[in-house]
Amino acid sequence: MRTQVGIIGAGPAGLLLAQMLHQRGIDSVVIEARSRAHVESRIRAGLLEQGSVRTMTEAGVADRLHREGLVHRGLELRFGGQGHRVDLADLTGGKVVTIYGQQEAVKDMIALRLAAGLPLHFEVADVAIHDMATARPRITWTQDGVAQSLDCEVIAGCDGFHGICRPAIPAADLRIFDRIYPFAWLGILAQSRPMSEELIYARHTHGFALATMRSTSISRLYLQCAPDEDLSLWSDDRIWSELRARLGGALEEGPILQKGVTAMRSFVAEPMRHGRLFLAGDAAHIVPPTGAKGMNLAIADVRVLVRALEHFFAGRGEALMDRYSATCLDRVWKVQRFSWWMTQLLHRYDDHDDFEERVRLAELDYLAGSTAALTTLAENYVGLPYAD
Numbered sequence: 463m464r465t466q467v468g469i470i471g472a473g474p475a476g477l478l479l480a481q482m483l484h485q486r487g488i489d490s491v492v493i494e495a496r497s498r499a500h501v502e503s504r505i506r507a508g509l510l511e512q513g514s515v516r517t518m519t520e521a522g523v524a525d526r527l528h529r530e531g532l533v534h535r536g537l538e539l540r541f542g543g544q545g546h547r548v549d550l551a552d553l554t555g556g557k558v559v560t561i562y563g564q565q566e567a568v569k570d571m572i573a574l575r576l577a578a579g580l581p582l583h584f585e586v587a588d589v590a591i592h593d594m595a596t597a598r599p600r601i602t603w604t605q606d607g608v609a610q611s612l613d614c615e616v617i618a619g620c621d622g623f624h625g626i627c628r629p630a631i632p633a634a635d636l637r638i639f640d641r642i643y644p645f646a647w648l649g650i651l652a653q654s655r656p657m658s659e660e661l662i663y664a665r666h667t668h669g670f671a672l673a674t675m676r677s678t679s680i681s682r683l684y685l686q687c688a689p690d691e692d693l694s695l696w697s698d699d700r701i702w703s704e705l706r707a708r709l710g711g712a713l714e715e716g717p718i719l720q721k722g723v724t725a726m727r728s729f730v731a732e733p734m735r736h737g738r739l740f741l742a743g744d745a746a747h748i749v750p751p752t753g754a755k756g757m758n759l760a761i762a763d764v765r766v767l768v769r770a771l772e773h774f775f776a777g778r779g780e781a782l783m784d785r786y787s788a789t790c791l792d793r794v795w796k797v798q799r800f801s802w803w804m805t806q807l808l809h810r811y812d813d814h815d816d817f818e819e820r821v822r823l824a825e826l827d828y829l830a831g832s833t834a835a836l837t838t839l840a841e842n843y844v845g846l847p848y849a850d
């Protein structure tokens with residue numbers, strides 16, 4: 463088999479890349495380790511920046527997103543038992559964010575690709591990359607026990623944090639920046655009306671909590687917990703009572719549909735390219751979810767990669783491919799900074815002394831009362847402008 467771009471991973475990065483390349487007449491083959499049912503039911507991100515929605519709209523994958531997505535013009539910060547509304551739209555000249563489940567976006571993109579008869583292979587195993595330093599890199603895998611080989615001109619490593627693409631780059635050619643936080647999030651999906659029409663980010667003496675949603679009848683709620691938290695110690699009653707304590711206000715309870723613990727980490731691998739292998743999305747970087755940036759950053763990488771590949775396949779040379787990593791990393795580090803800042807501001811650190819606690823509360827109080835400080839938060843939250 464041969465193609466122009468071999469894409470490893472059918473998450474948001476891989477699927478959007480495949481679709482945007484198809485729009486430009488560039489062939490690709492997507493391979494995915496898990497089953498279609500698995501990737502379509504994996505509950506993860508929910509918040510899209512305005513630019514992500516625009517990118518998905520231009521890519522032709524946003525019809526249902528526009529019908530079912532919930533547009534939010536603001537959010538609430540809660541601390542010291544009081545809520546403070548942040549008017550994102552007012553602070554950013556009208557920009558908004560949209561709630562739409564990542565797995566819904568993934569379902570839409572898979573359906574579109576399969577309906578168009580374009581190659582997307584699930585449940586592949588033993589994926590390996592060969593000759594990535596040459597102009598004819600190759601991907602091999604097995605499917606149903608049969609060995610497969612794909613000759614490519616470019617390989618896109620969109621296989622997430624635990625994929626094989628980043629580790630395939632020689633360690634000496636990669637610089638890793640990593641920070642692991644001393645807490646995690648216990649997340650639930652519940653059949654209950656959201657607490658409020660907008661997201662609530664709460665800082666409480668027990669720790670952080672977040673009230674978000676997937677629809678007007680499904681809530682998504684998160685609680686700061688220990689990184690090695692034992693879920694079996696969290697009965698539904700305990701979860702609801704802790705959420706009530708941290709979020710304050712009226713919280714409607716309902717059947718819990720899903721529970722999980724998410725680790726918190728900041729991670730960047732530089733550069734995001736090795737020869738003809740280009741990393742995009744979580745394969746290259748991870749942010750803690752407090753800023754709601756992971757999927758948005760994956761989409762931003764894909765935009766840059768599509769432009770570079772469009773130039774290359776139009777015979778206009780490799781200049782944009784050469785700039786791919788630096789262009790992406792410029793945004794990645796700004797988003798890392800914002801995600802780290804939101805995380806440290808809103809979480810409880812067991813090793814922090816009273817001085818640090820007072821400084822954090824002063825910062826929150828300053829933030830809530832300063833249009834300058836809120837504008838900084840808002841313009842990062844709705845998404846920084848793209849370089850192009």
Ligand code: RFL
Pocket residue numbers: 470471472473474475476493494495496501505506507508509510564586589620621622623624625626649724742743744745751753754755756757758759760
């Ligand atoms: P993904 O989604 O991990 O997709 C990678 C795909 O590659 C497959 N794969 C392989 N395929 C073939 N061969 C191999 N050897 C393979 N190894 C792996 C995997 O099965 C998978 O299908 O990465 P991608 O596309 O880069 O997308 C990144 C996003 O998924 C991620 O950043 C976000 O979910 C992060 N995130 C959030 N991002 C936001 O923008 N807004 C949010 O509100 C938000 N909330 C969150 C989040 C992540 C969370 N968790 C669970 C980590 C909330 C949570 C709780």
Ligand code: PHB
Pocket residue numbers: 506507508509661672674675682751752753754
């Ligand atoms: C979500 O809806 O899952 C979500 C929203 C905002 C965040 C993190 C997760 O900061």
